Amino acid sequence: MTIKPNHPPDTSVFDAAQPLLVFDGVCVFCSGFVRMVIRLDRKSRFRFATAQSPFGEALFQKYGLRTDSYETNLVLIGGTAFTRLDSFVAVMAELGWPWRAAKLLLLLPRPLRNWLYDRIAKNRYALFGKRDSCEIPSAELRGRLIG
Helix, strand or coil, X not given: CEECCCCCCXXXXXXXXXXXXXXXXXXXXHHHHHHHHHHHCCCCCCXXXXXXXXXXXXXXXXXXXXXXXXXXXXXXXXXXEEEHHHHHHHHHHHCCCCHHHHHHHHHCCHHHHHHHHHHHHHHHHHHHCECCCCCCCCHHHHCCECC
């Protein structure tokens, strides 16, 4: 889902030309997705922030997302914000071929995409686990972490 900000994020804090992925830092599944993106992002373009950080929480608020339950990630690419399954597709498309093939998911009607995403998001802790706090980032992630 593409969303418009309530007001634009403070671009002095991060380079808006680089894609940014804001994720649930205590979610094992979400953190695993970030590790995968780091591994596949050969140009090291993506920057990351945990939703629990002041910066991540401020972005969630600016884009009208809940900050009491991080059931979506927020991806900012080229000035456009994406959530739910659309954020996954946007990230994969930025990684190039063959990952760009994830765009085929956009053929599914949005209600179905959102329903599928929501089923995983609402059950992610039970299915994959949850940490008590955000994990200690790897050296590579630390260099790309904002906030």
